[in-house]
Amino acid sequence: MSNPQQLRYSKEHEWLSAAEDGVATVGITEHAANALGDVVFVELPAVGDTVTAGESCGELESTKSVSDLYSPVTGEITEVNEDVVEDPSLVNSAPFEGGWLFKVRFADEPADLLSADEYTAFTAG
Protein backbone atom coordinates (compact mmCIF):
# COMPACT_ATOMS: atom_id res chain seq x y z
CA MET A 1 0.00 0.00 0.00
CA SER A 2 1.20 3.52 -0.56
CA ASN A 3 0.41 6.56 1.52
CA PRO A 4 -0.29 9.67 -0.61
CA GLN A 5 2.61 12.12 -0.45
CA GLN A 6 0.44 15.24 -0.17
CA LEU A 7 -1.15 14.13 3.12
CA ARG A 8 0.03 14.44 6.72
CA TYR A 9 -0.39 11.57 9.15
CA SER A 10 -0.98 11.08 12.86
CA LYS A 11 0.34 8.21 14.95
CA GLU A 12 -3.31 7.33 15.62
CA HIS A 13 -3.51 6.50 11.88
CA GLU A 14 -5.54 9.45 10.68
CA TRP A 15 -4.60 11.44 7.63
CA LEU A 16 -5.02 15.18 7.11
CA SER A 17 -5.14 16.90 3.75
CA ALA A 18 -3.44 20.17 2.95
CA ALA A 19 -5.66 22.98 4.23
CA GLU A 20 -7.60 25.15 1.82
CA ASP A 21 -8.88 28.37 3.37
CA GLY A 22 -8.05 26.88 6.76
CA VAL A 23 -10.15 23.72 6.21
CA ALA A 24 -8.69 20.23 5.78
CA THR A 25 -10.15 16.78 5.23
CA VAL A 26 -9.57 13.92 7.69
CA GLY A 27 -9.80 10.17 7.23
CA ILE A 28 -8.14 7.01 8.45
CA THR A 29 -5.25 5.41 6.62
CA GLU A 30 -5.33 2.28 4.53
CA HIS A 31 -3.07 0.68 7.12
CA ALA A 32 -5.67 1.36 9.81
CA ALA A 33 -8.56 0.21 7.61
CA ASN A 34 -6.77 -3.06 6.88
CA ALA A 35 -6.05 -3.59 10.55
CA LEU A 36 -9.71 -3.05 11.46
CA GLY A 37 -11.14 -5.35 8.81
CA ASP A 38 -14.59 -4.63 7.39
CA VAL A 39 -15.84 -1.38 8.91
CA VAL A 40 -19.57 -1.71 9.61
CA PHE A 41 -20.44 1.39 11.63
CA VAL A 42 -19.08 4.90 11.70
CA GLU A 43 -20.00 7.55 14.25
CA LEU A 44 -18.77 11.01 13.33
CA PRO A 45 -18.80 14.31 15.18
CA ALA A 46 -21.54 16.76 14.21
CA VAL A 47 -21.01 19.82 12.05
CA GLY A 48 -20.19 22.69 14.40
CA ASP A 49 -18.60 20.46 17.03
CA THR A 50 -15.21 21.44 18.38
CA VAL A 51 -12.67 18.63 18.23
CA THR A 52 -9.37 18.47 20.05
CA ALA A 53 -6.18 17.01 18.65
CA GLY A 54 -5.53 13.56 20.07
CA GLU A 55 -8.98 13.27 21.69
CA SER A 56 -11.72 10.89 20.68
CA CYS A 57 -14.40 12.44 18.46
CA GLY A 58 -16.17 9.37 17.11
CA GLU A 59 -16.12 5.62 16.64
CA LEU A 60 -15.34 3.06 14.01
CA GLU A 61 -16.75 -0.43 14.45
CA SER A 62 -15.58 -3.46 12.54
CA THR A 63 -16.60 -7.08 12.77
CA LYS A 64 -14.09 -7.76 15.50
CA SER A 65 -13.54 -4.47 17.29
CA VAL A 66 -14.56 -0.94 18.10
CA SER A 67 -12.02 1.86 17.83
CA ASP A 68 -12.06 5.49 18.81
CA LEU A 69 -11.72 8.03 16.06
CA TYR A 70 -9.26 10.82 16.85
CA SER A 71 -8.91 14.20 15.30
CA PRO A 72 -5.35 15.01 14.23
CA VAL A 73 -5.99 18.71 14.83
CA THR A 74 -7.93 21.02 17.16
CA GLY A 75 -10.70 22.88 15.37
CA GLU A 76 -14.33 23.06 14.30
CA ILE A 77 -16.12 20.47 12.16
CA THR A 78 -17.40 22.06 8.95
CA GLU A 79 -18.65 18.98 7.10
CA VAL A 80 -19.03 15.23 7.64
CA ASN A 81 -19.14 12.48 5.02
CA GLU A 82 -22.72 11.23 5.07
CA ASP A 83 -21.87 8.67 2.38
CA VAL A 84 -19.51 6.87 4.71
CA VAL A 85 -22.12 6.84 7.50
CA GLU A 86 -24.54 5.23 5.06
CA ASP A 87 -21.93 2.86 3.60
CA PRO A 88 -19.05 2.31 6.04
CA SER A 89 -17.34 -0.10 3.63
CA LEU A 90 -16.04 3.02 1.84
CA VAL A 91 -13.47 3.24 4.63
CA ASN A 92 -12.06 -0.07 3.44
CA SER A 93 -12.46 0.38 -0.30
CA ALA A 94 -11.27 4.00 -0.59
CA PRO A 95 -9.73 5.17 2.70
CA PHE A 96 -7.91 8.11 1.10
CA GLU A 97 -10.75 9.17 -1.18
CA GLY A 98 -14.48 8.34 -0.90
CA GLY A 99 -13.94 7.03 2.61
CA TRP A 100 -12.93 10.43 4.06
CA LEU A 101 -14.62 11.17 7.38
CA PHE A 102 -14.89 14.88 8.15
CA LYS A 103 -13.62 18.37 7.33
CA VAL A 104 -12.24 20.56 10.05
CA ARG A 105 -11.37 24.26 10.28
CA PHE A 106 -8.25 24.80 12.35
CA ALA A 107 -5.56 27.36 13.01
CA ASP A 108 -2.45 25.43 13.97
CA GLU A 109 -1.22 22.08 12.78
CA PRO A 110 0.35 20.06 15.60
CA ALA A 111 4.09 19.70 15.24
CA ASP A 112 4.06 15.94 15.62
CA LEU A 113 2.24 15.00 12.40
CA LEU A 114 4.21 12.74 10.06
CA SER A 115 5.03 12.96 6.39
CA ALA A 116 4.01 10.07 4.12
CA ASP A 117 7.49 8.58 4.26
CA GLU A 118 7.68 8.97 8.03
CA TYR A 119 4.26 7.35 8.44
CA THR A 120 5.22 4.48 6.14
CA ALA A 121 8.30 3.88 8.27
CA PHE A 122 6.20 4.20 11.45
CA THR A 123 3.75 1.51 10.35
CA ALA A 124 6.48 -0.79 9.05
CA GLY A 125 7.93 -1.06 12.57
Next chain:
Amino acid sequence: MSSTDSAAPRRTALDALHRSLGATMTDFAGWDMPLRYGSERDEHVAVRTRAGLFDLSHMGEIAVTGPDAARLLNHALVGNIASVGVGRARYTMICRADGGILDDLIVYRLAEAEYLVVANASNAQVVLDALRERAAGFDAEVRDDRDAYALIAVQGPESPGILKSLTDADLDGLRYYAGLPGTVAGVPALIARTGYTGEDGFELFVKPEHAVALWQALTEAGEPAGLVPCGLSCRDTLRLEAGMPLYGHELSTSLTPFDAGLGRVVKFEKEGDFVGREALTEAADRAGSNPPRVLVGLVAEGRRIPRAGYPVVAGGKVIGEVTSGAPSPTLGRPIAMAYVDAAHAAPGTAGVGVDIRGSHEPYEVVALPFYKREK
Protein backbone atom coordinates in the same frame (compact mmCIF):
# COMPACT_ATOMS: atom_id res chain seq x y z
CA MET B 1 5.92 -30.85 29.08
CA SER B 2 4.74 -31.17 25.52
CA SER B 3 5.55 -28.72 22.77
CA THR B 4 2.07 -27.20 23.12
CA ASP B 5 3.12 -25.52 26.35
CA SER B 6 5.79 -23.33 24.78
CA ALA B 7 5.11 -19.60 24.75
CA ALA B 8 5.68 -19.01 21.02
CA PRO B 9 2.48 -19.42 19.00
CA ARG B 10 2.17 -22.73 17.20
CA ARG B 11 1.95 -22.76 13.44
CA THR B 12 -0.10 -25.17 11.40
CA ALA B 13 1.21 -27.17 8.46
CA LEU B 14 -0.45 -24.58 6.21
CA ASP B 15 1.25 -21.56 7.76
CA ALA B 16 3.46 -20.62 4.81
CA LEU B 17 0.50 -21.00 2.47
CA HIS B 18 -1.64 -18.62 4.54
CA ARG B 19 1.14 -16.04 4.47
CA SER B 20 1.56 -16.39 0.73
CA LEU B 21 -2.18 -15.71 0.40
CA GLY B 22 -1.75 -12.49 2.39
CA ALA B 23 -3.75 -13.65 5.40
CA THR B 24 -4.09 -11.44 8.43
CA MET B 25 -3.00 -13.78 11.21
CA THR B 26 -4.17 -13.79 14.82
CA ASP B 27 -3.20 -15.57 17.99
CA PHE B 28 -5.96 -18.02 18.88
CA ALA B 29 -5.55 -20.31 21.87
CA GLY B 30 -1.79 -20.33 21.40
CA TRP B 31 -1.94 -20.88 17.65
CA ASP B 32 -1.10 -18.42 14.90
CA MET B 33 -4.22 -18.73 12.75
CA PRO B 34 -5.67 -16.91 9.72
CA LEU B 35 -8.19 -14.30 10.87
CA ARG B 36 -9.13 -13.34 7.32
CA TYR B 37 -7.57 -13.28 3.87
CA GLY B 38 -9.48 -10.29 2.52
CA SER B 39 -12.90 -9.06 3.56
CA GLU B 40 -14.39 -11.26 6.31
CA ARG B 41 -17.84 -10.28 5.08
CA ASP B 42 -17.08 -11.59 1.60
CA GLU B 43 -15.72 -14.81 3.12
CA HIS B 44 -18.91 -15.20 5.16
CA VAL B 45 -21.10 -14.68 2.10
CA ALA B 46 -19.01 -17.16 0.11
CA VAL B 47 -19.73 -19.90 2.67
CA ARG B 48 -23.46 -19.09 2.73
CA THR B 49 -23.81 -19.03 -1.05
CA ARG B 50 -20.88 -20.99 -2.53
CA ALA B 51 -18.02 -22.53 -0.54
CA GLY B 52 -15.21 -21.65 1.84
CA LEU B 53 -11.97 -23.39 2.79
CA PHE B 54 -10.77 -23.30 6.40
CA ASP B 55 -7.61 -24.40 8.20
CA LEU B 56 -8.82 -25.74 11.55
CA SER B 57 -5.63 -27.53 12.50
CA HIS B 58 -5.69 -25.88 15.91
CA MET B 59 -8.52 -28.16 17.02
CA GLY B 60 -7.45 -30.75 19.59
CA GLU B 61 -7.67 -34.40 18.54
CA ILE B 62 -7.60 -37.10 21.20
CA ALA B 63 -7.80 -40.81 20.36
CA VAL B 64 -9.59 -43.15 22.75
CA THR B 65 -9.06 -46.82 21.97
CA GLY B 66 -9.34 -50.23 23.58
CA PRO B 67 -11.96 -52.72 24.70
CA ASP B 68 -13.42 -50.27 27.26
CA ALA B 69 -13.27 -47.18 25.02
CA ALA B 70 -17.06 -46.89 24.79
CA ARG B 71 -17.56 -47.46 28.51
CA LEU B 72 -14.87 -44.93 29.37
CA LEU B 73 -16.43 -42.23 27.20
CA ASN B 74 -19.88 -42.96 28.60
CA HIS B 75 -18.40 -42.41 32.05
CA ALA B 76 -16.29 -39.37 31.17
CA LEU B 77 -18.75 -37.47 28.93
CA VAL B 78 -22.42 -36.56 29.39
CA GLY B 79 -23.63 -38.15 26.14
CA ASN B 80 -24.42 -41.75 25.29
CA ILE B 81 -21.27 -42.41 23.33
CA ALA B 82 -21.62 -46.19 23.42
CA SER B 83 -24.74 -45.83 21.28
CA VAL B 84 -22.95 -43.97 18.48
CA GLY B 85 -22.66 -46.28 15.49
CA VAL B 86 -19.35 -46.91 13.78
CA GLY B 87 -18.94 -44.20 11.15
CA ARG B 88 -21.14 -41.73 13.00
CA ALA B 89 -20.37 -38.67 15.10
CA ARG B 90 -21.98 -37.02 18.11
CA TYR B 91 -21.96 -33.50 19.55
CA THR B 92 -21.43 -33.81 23.29
CA MET B 93 -19.86 -32.22 26.35
CA ILE B 94 -17.45 -33.04 29.12
CA CYS B 95 -18.44 -31.70 32.54
CA ARG B 96 -16.96 -31.45 35.98
CA ALA B 97 -18.46 -33.32 38.93
CA ASP B 98 -20.33 -30.09 39.79
CA GLY B 99 -21.89 -30.06 36.31
CA GLY B 100 -19.80 -27.16 34.98
CA ILE B 101 -18.89 -27.48 31.30
CA LEU B 102 -15.21 -28.23 30.66
CA ASP B 103 -15.64 -28.28 26.90
CA ASP B 104 -17.99 -29.12 24.09
CA LEU B 105 -16.79 -31.88 21.80
CA ILE B 106 -17.44 -33.84 18.66
CA VAL B 107 -16.79 -37.54 19.09
CA TYR B 108 -16.34 -39.72 15.99
CA ARG B 109 -16.60 -43.49 16.29
CA LEU B 110 -14.01 -44.75 13.83
CA ALA B 111 -14.28 -48.43 14.77
CA GLU B 112 -15.92 -50.59 17.41
CA ALA B 113 -13.14 -49.82 19.90
CA GLU B 114 -11.74 -46.61 18.44
CA TYR B 115 -12.99 -43.06 18.92
CA LEU B 116 -11.65 -39.67 17.89
CA VAL B 117 -12.53 -36.89 20.34
CA VAL B 118 -12.20 -33.37 18.95
CA ALA B 119 -11.85 -30.64 21.56
CA ASN B 120 -11.54 -26.88 21.29
CA ALA B 121 -7.92 -25.75 20.97
CA SER B 122 -8.18 -23.72 24.15
CA ASN B 123 -9.40 -26.73 26.13
CA ALA B 124 -7.54 -29.62 24.51
CA GLN B 125 -5.11 -30.06 27.39
CA VAL B 126 -7.90 -29.86 29.98
CA VAL B 127 -9.92 -32.47 28.10
CA LEU B 128 -6.88 -34.70 27.68
CA ASP B 129 -6.06 -34.49 31.39
CA ALA B 130 -9.66 -35.18 32.40
CA LEU B 131 -9.99 -38.16 30.08
CA ARG B 132 -6.73 -39.64 31.35
CA GLU B 133 -7.78 -39.17 34.95
CA ARG B 134 -11.21 -40.64 34.29
CA ALA B 135 -9.68 -43.60 32.42
CA ALA B 136 -8.45 -45.13 35.67
CA GLY B 137 -9.90 -48.63 35.96
CA PHE B 138 -10.92 -48.83 32.30
CA ASP B 139 -9.13 -50.99 29.74
CA ALA B 140 -8.69 -48.10 27.32
CA GLU B 141 -5.94 -45.82 26.08
CA VAL B 142 -6.22 -42.04 25.83
CA ARG B 143 -3.73 -40.70 23.29
CA ASP B 144 -2.79 -37.10 22.51
CA ASP B 145 -3.18 -36.95 18.72
CA ARG B 146 -2.97 -33.18 18.34
CA ASP B 147 0.18 -33.40 16.26
CA ALA B 148 -1.11 -36.32 14.22
CA TYR B 149 -3.65 -34.32 12.23
CA ALA B 150 -4.14 -31.26 10.16
CA LEU B 151 -7.83 -30.35 9.81
CA ILE B 152 -9.19 -28.72 6.68
CA ALA B 153 -12.86 -27.84 6.34
CA VAL B 154 -14.74 -27.14 3.14
CA GLN B 155 -18.10 -25.60 3.95
CA GLY B 156 -20.99 -24.24 1.94
CA PRO B 157 -23.64 -25.39 -0.54
CA GLU B 158 -21.05 -26.07 -3.27
CA SER B 159 -18.85 -28.18 -0.99
CA PRO B 160 -20.33 -31.61 -1.87
CA GLY B 161 -19.73 -31.03 -5.57
CA ILE B 162 -16.20 -29.77 -4.99
CA LEU B 163 -15.28 -32.72 -2.78
CA LYS B 164 -16.91 -35.23 -5.12
CA SER B 165 -14.53 -34.20 -7.87
CA LEU B 166 -11.61 -35.23 -5.66
CA THR B 167 -12.77 -38.48 -4.08
CA ASP B 168 -14.41 -41.80 -4.83
CA ALA B 169 -15.88 -41.92 -1.34
CA ASP B 170 -19.66 -42.24 -1.17
CA LEU B 171 -20.50 -38.68 -0.16
CA ASP B 172 -24.19 -39.08 -0.97
CA GLY B 173 -24.31 -41.88 1.57
CA LEU B 174 -22.43 -39.80 4.13
CA ARG B 175 -25.05 -38.22 6.34
CA TYR B 176 -24.71 -35.13 8.52
CA TYR B 177 -22.65 -36.08 11.59
CA ALA B 178 -21.08 -39.10 9.94
CA GLY B 179 -17.45 -39.77 9.09
CA LEU B 180 -15.64 -42.35 6.99
CA PRO B 181 -12.05 -43.03 6.03
CA GLY B 182 -11.30 -42.35 2.37
CA THR B 183 -8.93 -40.76 -0.08
CA VAL B 184 -9.23 -37.14 -1.18
CA ALA B 185 -6.96 -35.88 -3.95
CA GLY B 186 -4.75 -38.90 -3.39
CA VAL B 187 -4.42 -38.18 0.31
CA PRO B 188 -5.74 -40.53 3.02
CA ALA B 189 -8.35 -38.65 5.06
CA LEU B 190 -11.08 -39.06 7.61
CA ILE B 191 -13.97 -37.45 5.76
CA ALA B 192 -16.57 -36.08 8.17
CA ARG B 193 -19.79 -34.32 7.30
CA THR B 194 -19.60 -31.85 10.14
CA GLY B 195 -18.97 -28.16 10.55
CA TYR B 196 -19.49 -25.00 12.51
CA THR B 197 -21.04 -22.73 9.93
CA GLY B 198 -24.70 -23.72 9.63
CA GLU B 199 -24.07 -24.93 6.08
CA ASP B 200 -23.57 -28.34 4.55
CA GLY B 201 -19.91 -29.16 4.54
CA PHE B 202 -17.04 -31.45 5.35
CA GLU B 203 -14.13 -31.62 7.72
CA LEU B 204 -11.08 -33.53 6.50
CA PHE B 205 -8.61 -34.92 9.02
CA VAL B 206 -5.30 -35.65 7.31
CA LYS B 207 -1.65 -36.08 8.20
CA PRO B 208 0.05 -32.67 8.50
CA GLU B 209 2.48 -33.55 5.70
CA HIS B 210 -0.50 -33.93 3.34
CA ALA B 211 -2.20 -30.67 4.28
CA VAL B 212 -0.66 -28.43 1.63
CA ALA B 213 -1.41 -30.85 -1.21
CA LEU B 214 -5.02 -31.23 -0.05
CA TRP B 215 -5.51 -27.48 0.40
CA GLN B 216 -4.17 -26.81 -3.08
CA ALA B 217 -6.30 -29.53 -4.65
CA LEU B 218 -9.43 -28.17 -2.97
CA THR B 219 -8.55 -24.62 -4.01
CA GLU B 220 -8.18 -25.71 -7.63
CA ALA B 221 -11.28 -27.91 -7.66
CA GLY B 222 -13.32 -25.22 -5.93
CA GLU B 223 -12.30 -22.29 -8.05
CA PRO B 224 -15.02 -22.65 -10.71
CA ALA B 225 -17.64 -22.88 -7.95
CA GLY B 226 -16.37 -19.73 -6.22
CA LEU B 227 -14.62 -21.32 -3.25
CA VAL B 228 -12.44 -18.90 -1.28
CA PRO B 229 -10.07 -19.34 1.67
CA CYS B 230 -11.76 -18.29 4.91
CA GLY B 231 -10.42 -17.18 8.27
CA LEU B 232 -11.59 -17.50 11.84
CA SER B 233 -13.35 -14.14 11.76
CA CYS B 234 -16.05 -15.35 9.38
CA ARG B 235 -16.15 -18.72 11.12
CA ASP B 236 -17.26 -16.80 14.20
CA THR B 237 -20.01 -14.85 12.43
CA LEU B 238 -21.17 -18.00 10.61
CA ARG B 239 -21.52 -19.99 13.83
CA LEU B 240 -23.17 -17.03 15.57
CA GLU B 241 -25.84 -16.74 12.86
CA ALA B 242 -26.37 -20.49 13.16
CA GLY B 243 -26.86 -20.10 16.93
CA MET B 244 -23.96 -22.40 17.75
CA PRO B 245 -22.27 -21.84 21.11
CA LEU B 246 -18.58 -21.04 21.48
CA TYR B 247 -16.68 -22.15 24.53
CA GLY B 248 -15.57 -19.17 26.60
CA HIS B 249 -18.58 -17.20 25.38
CA GLU B 250 -21.82 -19.18 25.70
CA LEU B 251 -20.20 -22.10 27.55
CA SER B 252 -18.00 -22.11 30.64
CA THR B 253 -17.22 -24.04 33.80
CA SER B 254 -19.72 -21.86 35.69
CA LEU B 255 -22.58 -23.08 33.50
CA THR B 256 -24.13 -26.53 33.09
CA PRO B 257 -25.44 -27.75 29.73
CA PHE B 258 -28.95 -27.02 31.05
CA ASP B 259 -28.04 -23.41 31.81
CA ALA B 260 -26.82 -23.11 28.22
CA GLY B 261 -30.08 -24.48 26.83
CA LEU B 262 -28.27 -27.62 25.70
CA GLY B 263 -29.61 -30.07 28.28
CA ARG B 264 -30.49 -32.42 25.43
CA VAL B 265 -26.85 -33.51 25.23
CA VAL B 266 -27.04 -34.99 28.74
CA LYS B 267 -28.24 -38.59 28.59
CA PHE B 268 -29.36 -39.67 32.06
CA GLU B 269 -30.84 -42.88 30.67
CA LYS B 270 -27.46 -44.29 29.59
CA GLU B 271 -25.97 -47.23 31.43
CA GLY B 272 -23.65 -46.64 34.35
CA ASP B 273 -22.60 -43.60 36.31
CA PHE B 274 -20.99 -40.61 34.65
CA VAL B 275 -19.07 -37.63 35.91
CA GLY B 276 -21.52 -34.90 36.85
CA ARG B 277 -24.68 -37.04 36.96
CA GLU B 278 -25.82 -35.94 40.40
CA ALA B 279 -25.22 -32.23 39.89
CA LEU B 280 -26.74 -32.32 36.42
CA THR B 281 -29.89 -34.01 37.72
CA GLU B 282 -30.36 -31.03 40.01
CA ALA B 283 -29.47 -28.61 37.21
CA ALA B 284 -32.14 -30.19 35.01
CA ASP B 285 -34.79 -29.72 37.73
CA ARG B 286 -33.74 -26.13 38.27
CA ALA B 287 -33.80 -25.34 34.55
CA GLY B 288 -37.29 -26.83 34.30
CA SER B 289 -38.87 -25.11 37.29
CA ASN B 290 -36.88 -22.00 38.08
CA PRO B 291 -34.47 -21.20 35.28
CA PRO B 292 -31.74 -18.70 35.99
CA ARG B 293 -30.81 -16.78 32.90
CA VAL B 294 -31.77 -18.07 29.46
CA LEU B 295 -29.70 -17.92 26.27
CA VAL B 296 -31.54 -15.83 23.68
CA GLY B 297 -30.92 -14.14 20.36
CA LEU B 298 -30.92 -10.37 20.01
CA VAL B 299 -31.31 -8.44 16.77
CA ALA B 300 -30.43 -4.76 16.66
CA GLU B 301 -32.72 -2.06 15.46
CA GLY B 302 -29.70 0.20 15.00
CA ARG B 303 -26.25 -0.36 13.60
CA ARG B 304 -23.95 -0.43 16.61
CA ILE B 305 -22.41 -3.77 17.39
CA PRO B 306 -22.99 -5.52 20.72
CA ARG B 307 -19.83 -7.16 22.06
CA ALA B 308 -19.24 -9.94 24.56
CA GLY B 309 -19.66 -8.64 28.10
CA TYR B 310 -21.97 -5.74 27.28
CA PRO B 311 -24.96 -5.49 29.67
CA VAL B 312 -28.46 -6.28 28.42
CA VAL B 313 -30.91 -3.81 29.91
CA ALA B 314 -34.68 -3.34 30.34
CA GLY B 315 -36.46 -0.59 32.24
CA GLY B 316 -33.14 0.90 33.25
CA LYS B 317 -31.96 -2.31 34.90
CA VAL B 318 -29.37 -4.84 33.88
CA ILE B 319 -31.18 -8.08 32.99
CA GLY B 320 -28.43 -9.98 31.24
CA GLU B 321 -25.14 -10.01 29.41
CA VAL B 322 -24.07 -10.38 25.80
CA THR B 323 -21.90 -13.45 25.20
CA SER B 324 -21.20 -13.01 21.47
CA GLY B 325 -22.08 -10.23 19.06
CA ALA B 326 -21.30 -9.25 15.50
CA PRO B 327 -22.67 -7.60 12.41
CA SER B 328 -24.68 -10.30 10.64
CA PRO B 329 -23.94 -10.33 6.92
CA THR B 330 -27.04 -12.46 6.27
CA LEU B 331 -29.49 -10.34 8.28
CA GLY B 332 -27.73 -7.07 7.48
CA ARG B 333 -28.05 -6.05 11.13
CA PRO B 334 -26.03 -6.54 14.30
CA ILE B 335 -26.92 -9.69 16.23
CA ALA B 336 -25.96 -11.15 19.58
CA MET B 337 -26.40 -14.11 21.83
CA ALA B 338 -27.01 -13.17 25.45
CA TYR B 339 -28.00 -14.68 28.74
CA VAL B 340 -31.03 -12.77 30.07
CA ASP B 341 -33.35 -13.15 33.04
CA ALA B 342 -36.15 -15.59 32.23
CA ALA B 343 -38.79 -12.85 32.53
CA HIS B 344 -37.29 -11.13 29.48
CA ALA B 345 -36.38 -14.22 27.46
CA ALA B 346 -39.54 -14.76 25.40
CA PRO B 347 -39.19 -13.82 21.72
CA GLY B 348 -40.76 -10.45 21.14
CA THR B 349 -40.31 -9.24 24.73
CA ALA B 350 -40.60 -5.45 24.57
CA GLY B 351 -38.22 -2.89 25.95
CA VAL B 352 -34.99 -4.86 25.81
CA GLY B 353 -31.77 -3.10 24.86
CA VAL B 354 -28.03 -3.45 24.98
CA ASP B 355 -25.87 -0.94 26.81
CA ILE B 356 -23.32 -0.10 24.13
CA ARG B 357 -20.70 1.95 25.91
CA GLY B 358 -23.29 3.93 27.85
CA SER B 359 -25.94 4.22 25.16
CA HIS B 360 -29.01 1.98 25.44
CA GLU B 361 -29.63 0.63 21.96
CA PRO B 362 -32.96 -1.12 21.31
CA TYR B 363 -32.83 -4.84 20.51
CA GLU B 364 -35.44 -7.40 19.58
CA VAL B 365 -35.44 -10.71 21.48
CA VAL B 366 -35.64 -13.61 19.01
CA ALA B 367 -35.49 -17.39 19.12
CA LEU B 368 -32.19 -18.99 18.08
CA PRO B 369 -30.84 -19.65 15.54
CA PHE B 370 -30.78 -16.44 13.50
CA TYR B 371 -30.17 -18.44 10.35
CA LYS B 372 -31.15 -21.92 9.26
CA ARG B 373 -30.26 -23.25 5.86
CA GLU B 374 -32.92 -24.70 3.60
CA LYS B 375 -32.45 -28.43 3.18
